Amino acid sequence: ILGGYEAKPHLRPYMASLQLDGQHICGGFLIAEQWVLSAAHCTEETDGKVFQVLLGAHSLTEPEPHKRLYRVRAQIPHPGSNIHNNKDDLLLLQLEEKAELNAHVQVLPFQREDRDVAADTVCEVAGWGTISHSGHRPDKLYQVERPVISRDVCNHRTRHDRTITEKMMCTDSRRKDTCKGDSGGPLVCNGVAEGVVTAGSRVCGNYKKPAIYTRIAPYVAWIDSVMASAAG
Numbered sequence: 197i198l199g200g201y202e203a204k205p206h207l208r209p210y211m212a213s214l215q216l217d218g219q220h221i222c223g224g225f226l227i228a229e230q231w232v233l234s235a236a237h238c239t240e241e242t243d244g245k246v247f248q249v250l251l252g253a254h255s256l257t258e259p260e261p262h263k264r265l266y267r268v269r270a271q272i273p274h275p276g277s278n279i280h281n282n283k284d285d286l287l288l289l290q291l292e293e294k295a296e297l298n299a300h301v302q303v304l305p306f307q308r309e310d311r312d313v314a315a316d317t318v319c320e321v322a323g324w325g326t327i328s329h330s331g332h333r334p335d336k337l338y339q340v341e342r343p344v345i346s347r348d349v350c351n352h353r354t355r356h357d358r359t360i361t362e363k364m365m366c367t368d369s370r371r372k373d374t375c376k377g378d379s380g381g382p383l384v385c386n387g388v389a390e391g392v393v394t395a396g397s398r399v400c401g402n403y404k405k406p407a408i409y410t411r412i413a414p415y416v417a418w419i420d421s422v423m424a425s426a427a428g
């Protein structure tokens with residue numbers, strides 16, 4: 197997160213850190229007791245290794261009550277996701293067991309109605325991604341508020357030039373923005389997850405490249421079917 201600030205500990209109890217060998221790779225969030233939603237691109241440089249999911253954390257390294265690392269039973273990328281574009285950039289992770297819910301570990305509701313969030317709506321995004329252009333990785337969760345920008349503005353030829361589909365949304369990226377390691381985290385508008393951070397052009401903090409999110413509502417059928425099929 198660039199231009200943001202340290203989050204108040206445990207006020208975002210749905211936040212997940214997707215880790216490999218103890219290192220934070222991507223964000224994610226708890227959508228059900230045994231399910232985390234993240235971004236498919238997060239599996240790109242993992243050469244087939246399976247993530248572990250840290251829940252209940254504020255600090256990545258310090259011991260904290262209710263902080264717990266979960267093994268992952270299955271990682272299911274959306275069938276339409278691919279390395280060449282940002283389409284269908286979603287990843288479902290089934291935890292080895294149901295997460296123990298408490299004050300620090302909670303599910304975040306996601307938007308089920310497929311309707312665009314109005315431009316200028318101020319939403320929040322949090323993550324353990326880099327907090328400087330030099331790539332400084334924070335130990336604590338950071339967050340920032342960002343206004344939604346319309347798809348037409350985001351698709352302008354000087355911005356993302358018609359690559360933003362109706363299954364994506366954008367927020368202003370002037371100074372305050374998502375960055376490396378924030379992918380997979382939720383864009384929360386009025387307490388509801390509306391989008392999932394995708395890296396897009398990978399640029400951070402440049403107003404010419406607004407932040408891009410995969411909208412969740414268009415994927416409700418896929419999410420529900422995967423969770424139902426693997427249930428039990």
Ligand SMILES: NCc1cccc(Nc2n[nH]c3ncnc(Nc4cccc(O)c4)c23)c1
Nearest residue numbers: 329373374375376379394395398399400407
């Ligand atoms: N703002 C959109 C967005 C969301 C999520 C991730 C990303 N960026 C990145 N995703 N993956 C990356 N691998 C290497 N470098 C990256 N960006 C980077 C790193 C240092 C300085 C800087 O100006 C940009 C990214 C960008």
